Amino acid sequence: MLKLAGVGAGYGPVQVLYDFDLEARAGEVLCLLGRNGAGKTTTLKAIMGLLPLSGGKVMLNGADFTALPAHEVPKRGIGYVPQGRRLFSELTVSENIEIGLMARGNGRATRARVLEMFPRLSERLDQRAETLSGGEQQMLATARALCLEPSVLLLDEPTEGLQPSMIQLIRETVEAMRAQGVAIVLVEQRIEAVLTLSDRVAFIENGHSREVVDTSDLTAASPLLKKYVGV
Template sequence: MTLRVEAISTGYDQVQVLYDLSLEARPGEVLCLLGRNGAGKTTTLKAIMGLLPLQSGTIRLDGQIISTLPPHEVPRQGIAYVPQGRRLFKELTVAENIDVGLMTRGKSAATRERILTMFPRLRERLSQRAETLSGGEQQMLATARALCLEPSVLLLDEPTEGLQPSMIALITDTVRAMRDEGKAVILVEQRIETVLSLADRVAFIENGHSREVVETQTLRDDPSLLNKYVGI
């Protein structure tokens, strides 16, 4: 399914963050959002999930307007979100966190088994409370919980932040697998090497405005845009 964000404006209370921002995430691709801190990347993901009311603009999934839905209905449309900071139910066990994901769209034990096959370390820790997991394991669980929705669109906010290389490799392999299954993936990621290895296209956001969208190969050939929009 194609997700289209069409000229949205939103913010927090009296502080406007996004100004007529537009982007498109296509099936079978990873779209990375890049910009300086405070540019509006996380706000964009929150707006897609209905966590911030729009002042103007529209968000569509395969042509259907979803920006008028209450936040709890957005995941049921097949959009999964792994927020920065993971936002697990830390007092619940690994198994219970996974069950929450399964219940969101009424998925079965077969989905649970498929997810645990993807993340075998979680299978070993099903009875542990989420708060006792390492940072990498918590990121794994947050990603697994999101994938329990069997989403058509996956949003990830800084999924490799603070992780050791082996965990980064696992998360990036998972993102590639989702893309190869035909999912549309929107990724907020500040590790440039990860962006260049994962993204199909890169959308630059500056001060709440959507700027240039380029193929990743273009960025490899001419990294001047990184300096312009990210300061690298």
């Protein structure tokens, strides 16, 4: 289980998260939902060690890794697919995948499993990442994270700007990871995706943790969605 307890974080003198709590359980999709600027991406960056914490702890299965440098966090089995993909654009598909494998010393068997999930990437191994379509780049960013064989997967707006067929592929990937017992934290603005894919929803407002509810208790007309997202 991934747990944030009393986390404070921000950018220089600008604090974004205040005494923030969050729990993501193995084998579930937890959607972090809130308005633009509420602190969703900041939360994921804080987990990955990309921002210094002003307070609180980040723990995985009870082990505190708050003080770990950012390059050590993936070695603990936390995969991150950031908004905008952040690929090594001048490197090939194959080279981007190799970088994912190197983080935890995984090899050919892991590579084969990941490529089986994204067969289109197998056809483009020698192609530079910057020449891929938006959907293919999202595939590659997700594949790179899965090369860690993660126990926790963080996804920041994974379906943004994608056509329906690509959205369905990302959805199937998330469902497959959940079935394997991976804890998934999903930042997603598409309410339909939230309601049909997540198990629980954690609301965030102005950097503060608010209600956490089972998705089965929400509908598109739920007052909580209007209160925290404005839909």
